[in-house]
Structure formats: structure tokens, C-alpha cells
Amino acid sequence: xxxxxxxxxxxxxxxxxxxxxxxxxxxxxxxxxxxxxxxxxxxxxxxxxxxxxxxxxxxxxxxxxxxxxxxxxxxxxxxxxxxxxxxxxxxxxxxxxxxxxxxxxxxxxxxxxxxxxxxxxxxxxxxxxxxxxxxxxxxxxxxxxxxxxxxxxxxxxxxxxxxxxxxxxxxxxxxxxxxxxxxxxxxxxxxxxxxxxxxxxxxxxxxxxxxxxxxxxxxxxxxxxxxxxxxxxxxxxxxxxxxxxxxxxxxxxxxxxxxxxxxxxxxxxxxxxxxxxxxxxxxxxxxxxxxxxxxxxxxxxxxxxxxxxxxxxxxxxxxxxxxxxxxxxxxxxxxxxxxxxxxxxxxxxxxxxxxxxxxxxxxxxxxxxxxxxxxxxxxxxxxxx
Amino acid sequence: xxxxxxxxxxxxxxxxxxxxxxxxxxxxxxxxxxxxxxxxxxxxxxxxxxxxxxxxxxxxxxxxxxxxxxxxxxxxxxxxxxxxxxxxxxxxxxxxxxxxxxxxxxxxxxxxxxxxxxxxxxxxxxxxxxxxxxxxxxxxxxxxxxxxxxxxxxxxxxxxxxxxxxxxxxxxxxxxxxxxxxxxxxxxxxxxxxxxxxxxxxxxxxxxxxxxxxxxxxxxxxxxxxxxxxxxxxxxxxxxxxxxxxxxxxxxxxxxxxxxxxxxxxxxxxxxxxxxxxxxxxxxxxxxxx
Amino acid sequence: xxxxxxxxxxxxxxxxxxxxxxxxxxxxxxxxxxxxxxxxxxxxxxxxxxxxxxxxxxxxxxxxxxxxxxxxxxxxxxxxxxxxx
Numbered sequence: 164x165x166x167x168x169x170x171x172x173x174x175x176x177x178x179x180x181x182x183x184x185x186x187x188x189x190x191x192x193x194x195x196x197x198x199x200x201x202x203x204x205x206x207x208x209x210x211x212x213x214x215x216x217x218x219x220x221x222x223x224x225x226x227x228x229x230x231x232x233x234x235x236x237x238x239x240x241x242x243x244x245x246x247x248x249x250x251x252x253x254x255x256x257x258x259x260x261x262x263x264x265x266x267x268x269x270x271x272x273x274x275x276x277x278x279x280x281x282x283x284x285x286x287x288x289x290x291x292x293x294x295x296x297x298x299x300x301x302x303x304x305x306x307x308x309x310x311x312x313x314x315x316x317x318x319x320x321x322x323x324x325x326x327x328x329x330x331x332x333x334x335x336x337x338x339x340x341x342x343x344x345x346x347x348x349x350x351x352x353x354x355x356x357x358x359x360x361x362x363x364x365x366x367x368x369x370x371x372x373x374x375x376x377x378x379x380x381x382x383x384x385x386x387x388x389x390x391x392x393x394x395x396x397x398x399x400x401x402x403x404x405x406x407x408x409x410x411x412x413x414x415x416x417x418x419x420x421x422x423x424x425x426x427x428x429x430x431x432x433x434x435x436x437x438x439x440x441x442x443x444x445x446x447x448x449x450x451x452x453x454x455x456x457x458x459x460x461x462x463x464x465x466x467x468x469x470x471x472x473x474x475x476x477x478x479x480x481x482x483x484x485x486x487x488x489x490x491x492x493x494x495x496x497x498x499x500x501x502x503x504x505x506x507x508x509x510x511x512x513x514x515x516x517x518x519x520x521x522x523x524x525x526x527x528x529x530x531x532x533x534x535x536x537x538x539x540x541x542x543x544x545x546x547x548x
Numbered sequence: 549x550x551x552x553x554x555x556x557x558x559x560x561x562x563x564x565x566x567x568x569x570x571x572x573x574x575x576x577x578x579x580x581x582x583x584x585x586x587x588x589x590x591x592x593x594x595x596x597x598x599x600x601x602x603x604x605x606x607x608x609x610x611x612x613x614x615x616x617x618x619x620x621x622x623x624x625x626x627x628x629x630x631x632x633x634x635x636x637x638x639x640x641x642x643x644x645x646x647x648x649x650x651x652x653x654x655x656x657x658x659x660x661x662x663x664x665x666x667x668x669x670x671x672x673x674x675x676x677x678x679x680x681x682x683x684x685x686x687x688x689x690x691x692x693x694x695x696x697x698x699x700x701x702x703x704x705x706x707x708x709x710x711x712x713x714x715x716x717x718x719x720x721x722x723x724x725x726x727x728x729x730x731x732x733x734x735x736x737x738x739x740x741x742x743x744x745x746x747x748x749x750x751x752x753x754x755x756x757x758x759x760x761x762x763x764x765x766x767x768x769x770x771x772x773x774x775x776x777x778x779x780x781x782x783x784x785x786x787x788x789x790x791x792x793x794x795x796x797x798x799x800x801x802x803x804x805x806x807x808x809x810x811x812x813x814x815x816x817x818x819x820x821x822x823x824x825x826x827x828x829x830x831x832x833x834x835x836x837x838x
Numbered sequence: 839x840x841x842x843x844x845x846x847x848x849x850x851x852x853x854x855x856x857x858x859x860x861x862x863x864x865x866x867x868x869x870x871x872x873x874x875x876x877x878x879x880x881x882x883x884x885x886x887x888x889x890x891x892x893x894x895x896x897x898x899x900x901x902x903x904x905x906x907x908x909x910x911x912x913x914x915x916x917x918x919x920x921x922x923x
Binding site for chain 2: 169194195216217220221223225226227229231234238240241242243245259263389392393394396397399400401408
């Protein structure tokens with residue numbers, strides 16, 4: 164379906180990534196946000212708090228991130244599209260509720276504007292060190308989707324995509340920004356509402372007696388009812404059967420947890436978004452994401468000026484990890500170079516997917532600034548030898 | 549005598565396919581659910597408008613047994629979940645049904661902030677003075693000197709006086725009963741449904757398996773007899789004076805019944821004042837996602 | 839419903855007219871459910887139902903014909919079952 168025009172600020176704007184993310188959420192149909200202030204993410208909800216009363220929705224500032232990350236889920240079961248926004252320490256506090264959303268299949272979006280850590284770390288400076296936490300931060304086996312924008316324009320476009328994935332797969336989607344993308348201001352084009360595709364909720368139309376809250380129709384994603392519609396359904400974070408009732412047996416656990424994984428795994432080709440400049444004859448492929456991809460771009464150009472054959476692979480979808488494409492490229496390239504604003508997170512995934520077919524070089528950075536293109540270039544040169 | 553063609557009046561409110569429930573013999577949680585169901589019958593409230601939210605713990609399992617839209621959330625977070633539910637769909641009557649540990653320890657921050665905001669929630673707090681589901685550890689409500697599995701030599705911490713806490717934080721309706729006071733409890737729940745704002749009903753309830761047994765206070769029935777003997781009804785009692793001890797008097801009654809605008813009324817008034825005609829009521833669009 | 843009973847004794851203790859007693863019979867979980875020992879005393883007040891933590895008992899006033907004695911006498915179905923079992 165098309166976007167509700169009331170939420171779409173059609174036009175050409177000069178926005179920072181945080182504000183663009185907020186506009187993306189509004190365009191996607193988000194009418195509820197619960198937040199707790201934390202640098203460098205707060206501008207997203209500040210704008211939402213200002214905009215949403217004129218669009219027909221609610222923002223509430225909760226007492227902490229634990230509250231924010233579950234209040235939004237209450238709103239989803241009440242019928243809203245909802246999200247929350249945070250950064251490192253707050254993201255850590257939200258982990259239990261990411262697991263709850265995965266387990267209860269609550270469609271929602273968690274925006275993490277990454278800053279340097281661990282702990283309070285670098286509140287106002289960038290990092291990309293929450294990437295593994297986004298995937299593995301809550302306990303137990305589950306799958307999430309994570310998207311990584313590298314510009315304010317993408318903060319708008321991909322926030323819509325994040326909501327669409329969350330509704331399509333009934334899964335929490337991590338929107339992994341970073342401080343630089345969040346605070347950089349660029350041109351953002353917001354198209355007319357009728358050009359924005361929005362995925363509606365998988366809202367059940369079944370009769371009350373036919374409705375199984377966690378029964379599926381083959382694609383592994385159940386239909387959803389909202390509170391107040393007469394279905395008298397039950398939702399629990401305990402291992403549950405198709406009725407939504409607790410059923411703590413190994414068989415039920417196996418069936419449920421595998422379905423939660425498979426509904427994402429089975430659709431991985433559709434979920435995988437990449438920006439690629441590879442011709443299957445490169446010596447080196449630079450794999451990057453988020454703000455680092457823009458620094459890497461400069462390094463790639465410098466390397467090409469020196470006559471090196473360098474390809475580019477930008478991960479827009481970081482989770483589920485696009486290992487198929489890495490595996491394919493590993494067969495034709497000598498090495499991967501993986502710059503990221505952490506001391507080695509996604510590079511492990513690249514190395515795992517390459518499985519020894521191509522060498523993998525990290526370009527670690529502890530955060531606080533972006534890389535210098537020269538530092539990435541140096542590793543490209545080394546890798547192409 | 550003949551076998552009668554009648555059914556238990558609470559059956560329609562229960563997920564009978566999930567019975568028998570997991571609560572121990574002599575546990576009072578089921579009694580509170582009975583009173584809750586009877587309050588619903590009495591108040592003739594539209595069941596479809598009800599949503600019940602629980603946290604984790606023995607009382608947290610109530611959500612799984614009532615035939616309503618019911619949410620068994622994470623430990624301590626029933627109130628913020630319920631807040632989101634209520635804000636997204638203001639027509640819902642949202643009940644939070646959870647235990648003392650869930651609501652006042654891990655969820656304590658949410659309890660006071662929801663009361664401060666005066667979110668229109670009906671909170672039923674079953675207080676068995678202990679963490680029961682995990683095996684009987686000290687709770688913020690455990691009376692001084694009580695033996696628990698994590699205070700084997702007696703609890704030295706002072707306990708929360710929950711009615712005092714929520715009154716200070718801003719609740720508009722505060723009552724306390726024990727599981728002995730079934731009629732009064734049902735009436736209180738009914739009254740809370742008439743209030744707009746944050747209502748809090750504490751129900752003192754036996755945990756014979758863990759609290760009473762370890763403290764040599766007998767079984768569930770002995771505890772009920774203690775409630776009968778030592779409870780004193782004092783409506784309007786100053787909540788500062790209703791703290792509990794292990795074997796002393798239990799002050800019960802309706803302590804607070806006052807009016808102040810609830811969160812959504814305040815939000816609406818603020819937006820109308822500041823935005824005038826450009827304010828769009830959330831209820832008009834919030835469910836537009838499908 | 840007799841199978842839900844866990845023999846806490848609340849209904850027996852707090853029945854205002856002392857209609858009930860715990861029976862010597864067992865349910866399948868090994869509990870002694872209550873049985874009716876003085877049916878004529880039952881007022882149908884349903885206090886047993888309100889106290890029962892296991893939703894296993896309730897009282898109900900029976901509809902009676904106009905010319906009959908004042909409506910009272912109720913006993914829950916399950917108690918009948920309990921007595922018979």
C-alpha cells in the first residue's frame with residue numbers, strides 16, 4: 164500500500180541523518196515512539212515529538228530505555244506502528260526487549276545511533292561497535308534484520324525499509340546508524356506519498372474461532388490481531404505453541420525457535436541489500452558499511468588511481484549477513500579488506516564466509532573519528548600483493 | 549440432591565483449557581483472580597475492551613489464565629507495556645496484574661512514574677511478601693526479620709509500604725485488602741474501573757510454600773485465619789501508617805480516592821492549547837497501519 | 839472441576855453456614871476435595887466460590903417456583919461429583 168500522505172513531508176530538504184530518520188518513520192506510518200534521551204540519537208525523537216501531534220500520533224518520553232523498548236511494543240499490540248531510538252548504553256538496556264520482540268513476533272524498529280564504547284565511552288563521537296550486539300545482544304537463538312545507512316537520504320529511505328521488513332516478517336529491525344551519519348546534514352529528497360511503498364501489518368481477518376495467534380500459513384509468519392478486537396489472544400515471552408500458550412517442551416521450543424530463524428533465513432535474498440561495484444576480476448574487494456563506506460570510497464578511488472584492481476561491496480543489510488555474495492566473491496578475488504569503526508566485528512563474518520578462499524584484512528579503528536582514507540589504502544595495497 | 553445444570557460463574561473469564569493452574573495449594577493468587585472475575589461480572593464491563601498485562605513471577609502467570617487479550621511481558625515491565633497499549637488505543641481498559649517483586653523491585657521505577665503521569669491503568673498487585681517463582685528470595689516487601697532463601701538469618705532491610713509509595717507518586721485510587729477480604733476486594737476492583745487514572749490495589753496473599761513455611765507461619769489456611777484475625781479496616785487511613793510487619797496488624801481499606809487529570813487528558817489539553825487546529829487526535833490515525 | 843481442587847480448605851473454613859467439609863475421597867492428584875455435609879444450610883452466597891483459589895467450587899442460588907420456600911439451597915456441581923466419587 165501507499166504511504167499515508169499526512170506523515171510524508173514531500174519536498175527537497177536539508178536534513179541531518181537523525182531528522183531524516185524521523186521523517187522516514189513518519190512516512191512509513193509510525194505513529195508512536197517511546198524514547199529516552201541519549202546522545203547522539205535524541206534528535207530523532209525530538210523531531211518526532213514536534214511532528215507527530217500534527218500527524219495524529221503519540222510520543223512519550225519514558226523513565227528509561229527498559230521502559231521505552233517495551234512501551235513501544237505495547238503500542239504495536241494496540242495497533243500502532245512504533246519505534247524507539249537510542250545509542251550504546253541505551254541499546255544495551257534494550258537487549259531483553261529485542262529478544263521479547265523476536266519471541267513474540269512484534270513488528271517494530273530499534274534505531275541505534277552508534278557512538279564510541281564500551282560503557283559511556285564517547286557520547287558525541289562515532290563508532291560502529293554495536294554491530295555484533297545488534298545481532299547477538301539478547302539471550303537465546305533468534306534472528307533480527309539490521310540495516311546500515313550511510314547518508315541522511317538513506318536514513319530516510321532505509322527507515323521506511325526497516326519498518327517494511329519489520330511488518331513483513333514480524334521481526335524487530337535494528338537500524339544501525341552512527342554519530343556521523345546521524346549528525347551530518349545533506350540534501351534529502353522526500354517523494355510524494357503515492358511513490359512510497361509501505362507494507363501494512365499482517366493483520367488477521369479470520370473469524371475469532373478460526374484464529375490461531377501463532378499459526379502460520381507456510382511462509383512462517385503468523386497473522387496478527389490487536390488488543391480490543393475480540394480475539395482474546397495470549398502473548399508470552401515463554402516458549403509457546405500455536406495458540407500462544409506456554410508450552411515448555413523441547414519439541415515446542417525446537418519448532419518455535421527454528422521457525423523464528425527460518426522465516427528470516429528463507430527470505431535472505433529478498434532481505435539482502437548491497438551496493439556493489441565488482442566485476443568478478445578484482446584483486447581486492449573492500450567490504451564496508453555505514454559512514455565507513457564513504458571513507459572507503461575515497462580509499463578505493465586512490466587505489467584505482469594507482470592502477471590497483473579494487474572492488475567495492477557496501478553492506479546495506481548487515482544482518483542477516485549476506486554470506487552468499489561474499490562466498491561468490493571469494494572465488495574470484497584475492498582478498499577482502501574490511502574497514503570498520505571497531506576493533507573487528509563484521510570482518511569476522513567476512514572471514515567466515517570467505518572460508519579461506521580469499522584472505523581477509525581488517526582495518527580496525529577504535530572509534531571517535533572516521534578512518535583516514537590513507538589507512539584503508541595502505542591495507543588495500545598490502546592485500547593486493 | 550440433584551446434579552445442577554449450572555456452571556461456575558468465573559468459567560467464561562478463564563482459559564479453562566489451561567486448568568489446573570500452576571499455583572500451589574493454599575496460594576491466594578487464584579482467589580484474587582476469582583474476585584477480579586466477579587468484579588468484571590458485577591461491573592458489566594465489555595470484555596472485548598479489556599486487556600490484561602502481567603510481568604514475570606507467580607502472579608505474572610495470571611495473564612495466561614484469563615480469557616482476555618492478555619500479555620505476559622518481561623520481568624518488571626508490565627506497566628510500561630500497558631502504557632504503550634493504552635496510549636495506542638485509549639478505548640482499551642488496561643489492567644496490570646502482577647506481583648510485588650515484579651512491580652516494586654525490578655519494575656519499581658515504572659510504578660512510580662506511571663503513578664506520577666497518572667496513566668489510566670488499573671494495577672492489581674498481589675503481594676505475597678516474597679519472590680515465589682524463583683524459590684522464596686527476599687523482596688522489597690519482605691517484612692523485617694523474615695527468613696527467606698537469600699536472607700537465611702532474617703531480612704534486615706526495611707520494606708516498602710506500597711500504598712504509601714504509590715500515593716506519594718500520585719495514584720488516584722489506592723486500596724489494600726487481603727485474600728480473606730474477597731467481597732471488599734471485588735468491590736475495590738469495580739471501583740477502580742470507575743476511576744480515570746492510575747489505580748493501585750494491593751492484595752496481601754499467602755505464599756505457604758515459601759514464605760509462611762520458612763517462617764513457621766503455618767499453611768495457606770492458617771495465613772487466611774491470621775488475615776481474618778489481624779486485619780483492621782480503616783478507610784482513609786494515612787498510608788504512612790499502613791506498613792506491614794511479620795505477624796502484626798494489617799491495615800486494610802480504601803486509603804486514597806481522589807481525582808486529578810489522567811495523562812491522556814493532560815496531553816490532549818496541552819496539545820490543543822499549543823497547537824490549536826493543527827493538532828490531530830492520535831486515535832484517528834494510530835491504527836491506520838492496517 | 840473436582841480435579842482442580844488442591845484441598846486448601848478455604849471454602850470449608852470460611853463457609854458462613856458450615857455447609858462443607860473436606861472429604862476422605864481423593865482426586866487424581868491425591869487431594870481431598872470438599873464435599874457437602876449440610877446442603878440444607880447452603881444460602882448460595884458463593885463465598886466458597888470467591889475464596890476458591892483453584893476455580894473448583896462455587897455456590898449459586900437456585901431459581902424456585904413462586905409458591906416454594908425462599909430461594910436458597912445451592913451447591914456446586916463439582917461437589918456433587920466429589921461426593922459421588
